[in-house]
Amino acid sequence: xxxxxxxxNIARNLAGLGALAGVGDLDQSAAQAFADEFxxxxxxxxxxxxxxxxxxxxxxxxxPSHAMLAVAALNAGKAVYIEKPLALTVDDxxxxxxxxxxxARPVMVGHLIRxxxxxxxxxxxxxxxxxxxxxxxxxxxxxxxxxxxTESVLFDLCPHDLALIAAxxxxxxxxxxxxxxFSHVTTGVHDSVTAQLNFPSGITASVQANWLNPVKIxxxxxxxxNGAFVFDxxxxxxxxxxxxxxxxxxxxxxxxLDRDDGTAIAVDPAEPLKDExxxxxxxxxxxxxxxxxxxxxxxxxxxxxxxxxDLN
Numbered sequence: 635x636x637x638x639x640x641x642x643n644i645a646r647n648l649a650g651l652g653a654l655a656g657v658g659d660l661d662q663s664a665a666q667a668f669a670d671e672f673x674x675x676x677x678x679x680x681x682x683x684x685x686x687x688x689x690x691x692x693x694x695x696x697x698p699s700h701a702m703l704a705v706a707a708l709n710a711g712k713a714v715y716i717e718k719p720l721a722l723t724v725d726d727x728x729x730x731x732x733x734x735x736x737x738a739r740p741v742m743v744g745h746l747i748r749x750x751x752x753x754x755x756x757x758x759x760x761x762x763x764x765x766x767x768x769x770x771x772x773x774x775x776x777x778x779x780x781x782x783x784t785e786s787v788l789f790d791l792c793p794h795d796l797a798l799i800a801a802x803x804x805x806x807x808x809x810x811x812x813x814x815x816f817s818h819v820t821t822g823v824h825d826s827v828t829a830q831l832n833f834p835s836g837i838t839a840s841v842q843a844n845w846l847n848p849v850k851i852x853x854x855x856x857x858x859x860n861g862a863f864v865f866d867x868x869x870x871x872x873x874x875x876x877x878x879x880x881x882x883x884x885x886x887x888x889x890x891l892d893r894d895d896g897t898a899i900a901v902d903p904a905e906p907l908k909d910e911x912x913x914x915x916x917x918x919x920x921x922x923x924x925x926x927x928x929x930x931x932x933x934x935x936x937x938x939x940x941x942x943x944d945l946n
Contacts, residue, residue, distance in 0.1 A: 635679055635703060636694030637664040639780075640717060644694050645672050647911040655688050659695075679703060683710045690918035693717065697785045701726035704741065708733035713918040717744040718793040719938065720931040722785060727935040731928050740917045742910075742924035743931040745797035747867070749906040749913065752874040755899060756856065756863045757801055764877070766859030771799055771839040776851040786824040788815070788941055791843040796934040797926060798854060799831070799839050805933045806833045813941040818846060829941050864896070875899040 637645075637659035648654040649672040656677035657668040665676045682688055683706055690713035693703050701721050704714050708730070720743050721727040734741045747753055760768060773795035782790055808831040815827035825846055831839040852867035861879045880893030916922035 635659070635682070635691060636696075636717070637661065637668045638694065641694040642668070642671075643907055644692050644715075644717070644911070645674070647905075647908050648692065648915075649674065650908070651911055651915060653911070653915050655685075656682060658682060679706075683707050683712065689713060690715065690914065692914070697722050697789060701729055704730045705733045708737050708739050708741070711737060711739060713740045713742075713914075715742045715744065715914045716931075718746075719785070719789040720793075720928075720935055722789060724932075724935050724939045727932055731932055734928050740924050741928040741931070742914050742917055743793075743926050743928070743934075744910065745793060745926040745930065745934070746906050746910055747794045748797050748801060748926050748930075749910040750867070751904045751906070751909075752865050752867070752871075752899075752901045753798060753801075753854070755901050756854075756865050756875055759863065759877070759899075760802060760856055760858070764858075765856070765861035765863065768802065768837055768856065768858050770837070770855075770857040771802055772853075772855040772857075773798065773839070774842045774851050774853045776842065776844040776847040776849070778845065778848055778850060781819055781825060781845050783820050783823055786815070786827070786942075787843045787845050788813075788824055788827050788938060788945070790845075792827065792829075792841060792938060792941070793934050795841050795843075795854065796937050797930060799841075800930050800933050802856065803833060803835070803837055803839075805930065806835060806837070807933075808832060808839075808937065808940075809834050811937060811940040811944060813944040815945050824945060827941070827945065829944075831937070863899075871901060871903045873898055875901055 635658045654674045656675045658677045659665040669676045691707040692715040694717045707714050775791045810832040813829040815824035817824050819825050826844040829841045854865040856863045864876045876896040878896045883890050917924045
């Protein structure tokens with residue numbers, strides 16, 4: 635459900651994997667264009683939910699509609715994929731989680747970068763102790779482009795990086811959340827936010843998201859006791875992931891950080907969205923658990939709520 639820009643990418647991948655049963659949108663002309671492009675029938679949401687031959691529903695609509703559509707689909711026994719954000723409030727997110735639990739059906743949320751091969755390699759390396767104890771995470775997601783008026787940049791871009799932080803910290807709840815933002819285009823809709831998270835374990839994280847910067851930046855830096863990883867998704871595959879080794883030395887009052895020039899980590903190219911849709915199909919069929927499940931989505935939702943509260 636949802637035949638917009640991102641809906642096209644979802645439909646393309648599901649069609650390529652032989653799993654697209656139909657398409658739908660309130661805009662009938664958009665739905666028909668998708669139907670023609672992907673050789674799939676147009677379906678109304680009620681018909682799709684009631685159809686016993688359909689096992690799962692991908693919800694790629696505007697965020698305010700997510701909870702209503704997801705709860706209806708789950709109550710009909712469907713598996714559900716929801717493009718991020720899961721919802722705009724914790725209350726709506728918990729309604730989705732309750733429906734998933736009551737009907738024993740999986741919910742998968744579109745935290746796309748969790749499926750990225752470079753991040754999966756980074757996570758594996760960090761968990762193996764490759765850079766020592768985790769100390770700090772810095773995430774910047776700055777993407778010039780479509781500015782929304784139904785949700786702020788907090789709900790549009792931050793879910794990606796909060797999901798990465800969830801994986802790296804084991805979903806540790808932050809003890810403190812501070813957030814600042816600006817609304818330059820639409821009053822009351824933040825187009826720039828920065829946040830600082832402090833965790834009980836001593837880990838800190840900073841998150842930056844912005845719609846207005848003219849240069850695209852998708853960068854995750856993960857710092858440990860004796861090294862760091864930099865994941866830059868704007869680079870070619872051979873350069874997306876780099877490891878830096880370093881050591882802090884003291885000489886009297888002088889403190890020096892000695893580091894190398896970095897070593898590129900080889901990662902096999904893959905399309906994260908295709909891997910995400912493969913995971914959703916497998917979850918729908920009971921063959922795998924969603925990598926980005928409802929538990930992770932609720933964690934992200936809670937942090938976003940705390941960020942939003944500090945903004946306001």
